[in-house]
Amino acid sequence: MNTQTRNFRPSPLLACKAALATTAILLTTLLAPLPVTAAEPAGSTSAASPESATAKPRIIILATGGTISGAADARSAIGYNSGEVSGQQLVQGVPGIEKLATVKSEQISNIGSQDMNDKVWFSLARRITQIFEGNEADGVVITHGTDTMEETAFFLHNVLDSAKPVVLVGSMRPGGALSADGPRNLYEAIQLAASPQAKARGVMVVMNDTIHTPRWVTKTNVTSVQSFQSLNASPAGYVDPASVRFLAPAGQVVQAPFALPKDDQLPRVPIIYAHSNMDASQIDHAIENNARGIVIAGVGDGNVSKPAMQAMLRAVQKGIVVIRATRVPSGFVNRNVEVDDDKSGFVVAYDLNPQKARVLTQLLIANGVTAADKVQQAFAATY
Template sequence: MQLKSKLINLVAGLGLAALTTLAAAQSAKPNVVILATGGTIAGAGASALNSATYAAAKVPVDKLLAGLPELANVANVKGEQVSQIASESFTNDNLMKLGKRVSALVKQADVDGIVVTHGTDTLEETAYFLNLVIRTSKPIVVVGSMRPGTALSADGALNLYDAVSVAASKDAAGKGVLVTMNDEIQSGRDVTKKTNIKTEAFKSQWGPLGMVVEGNNYWFRAPVKRHTLQSEFNIDEFEALAPVEIVYGYGNVSRTALDAVGKSGIKALIHGGTGNGSVADRIVPALQDVRAKGIQVIRSSRVPDGFVLRNAEQPDDKYDWVVAHDLNPQKARILAAVALTKPMDSKELQRIFWQY
């Protein structure tokens, strides 16, 4: 009887020691929260051969995490479903809801990093938005996939694993909002979707910040534009984005769209021009009319790479217009929508486009 009691005590002691060791191991790991919004990474096709034909935003975050148990080796991971939509349907309200949740989480001492799963169509816009308005040095990583998880050679699982490994790493702190896809670590400011059918869809003309290989980060450059903790914008200080629209330039363009959006109550209009933000001669008066209504006019370019030079194609000083620098039209819209939550003139807005 005495021997049996000793054995019970020994087993209980070993169990307690094992639990203590497990608890210590868990507490040593970073804590990462995954905020899911839908998209292809949560999509499902009818068969394994459906890599481009599928329904987005079908798989909830708990099932995404259950299908990737390797994440437990990297961090203590929790998931939240913020929304469940295809990203082409993302609205300003969706951005604000997501941004407010990210801002609240990064203030918690028990959160070391954030991952946002997102559809690829507007992923770059959301990443840039968070880069502008979240005041933190903690890693924030936005991630998506080009193929649903049901497809052959699906890319979502590895992309998500890489995103968590980056969000969990101390060396990712202070580098702004990041995008991890196709083994690359990209700046959320610079990266854009450049092809719609390949897994290597996201590129920056300035190159990636680094690579992720087998869960390890290798860094080669850092962003120099203002972001996150150095930003003058704070999502906790406003409740809605300013209304901003985009109108594209093209051969035989008319002023019909410009006249329509100029009457819609917007605060800024992005002109996605040809070449160096060029504006057709018959469109110049239309943009002048828009500016005369107090609407900011911002010249961007539909050309994927390069940047718009001030007073080059158009006399921006004379017309009181702003240039978008290297931001494409969709990212220029995000910056203008954030900046114009505060009152400012065109000179102040131009400073912001140079700095961010």
């Protein structure tokens, strides 16, 4: 055996070069791109990705018209025509809505809310029920004129049966006006309807960053953006583009919703406004024209003149439901104060203003509730 071969040892330089070569091969293997399979092409998002796990809420807008859908008219500095803009156009005019929810719009009507009627109310109630029963959306926003928005809200509050939110919204200034409030109000209505905090709160009204419940909210000023107030209670909460804040936990439902009459018509219940030197003619006229109920917008705590009081008693004797409300903006009409309601067979409206007292009376009569004691219980229970 060759002695030189048996005693050979590699030099340190050769050993270092060999180690470097091995390391390079390993790095090349580790850094090579992974093969792309046909089942999951490059750039695709898997079912377990964060994007699909956080789908946006689905909101359907039901547009009815009103100032929020109005367009300016040159007849005066503040002149406008209600119901000139569609619900879809409203959505397109509010930047950022697409970040809040997946939004669709439907046109139920396009009228000023002074023309709001039973037909539109029934269409709204039935469409909302269909939406929620069919799981078409997580919430509904209704664009509405401000003149009768509180009445529509109160009607829907009494006939809908769902934990999902229904938010009514309008504006005090039409599109195109200086400082138009419609776009922000609509943004916040969708924000509220899409919020998890709105679940189990039913019907709400949003105006001027404020959340109201149907029983308490009312319009208090002809033109101010702060017109909507909850006069006999605090607002339900507040909303701005950054937050939704409720002042109290969601309340419990205290009664089953009223059924809609099959003929799509609510009973005739006029409101009669009390005043000085009031006679009995308007009440007698309501009796002669087959009114099923009469709401008195009385003075003070629901009072009327002596001739009008005698006419109210005649109405009760005819089987007509008579409600004593007040024309005063806030406060409660209580039983048996200046009037013996127990003896007379009258019902008091408590905190409900005349227009809401009318809606509740119509629903009660339509559902066969006409006895004064049962009607009175319903007025106390619909908080």
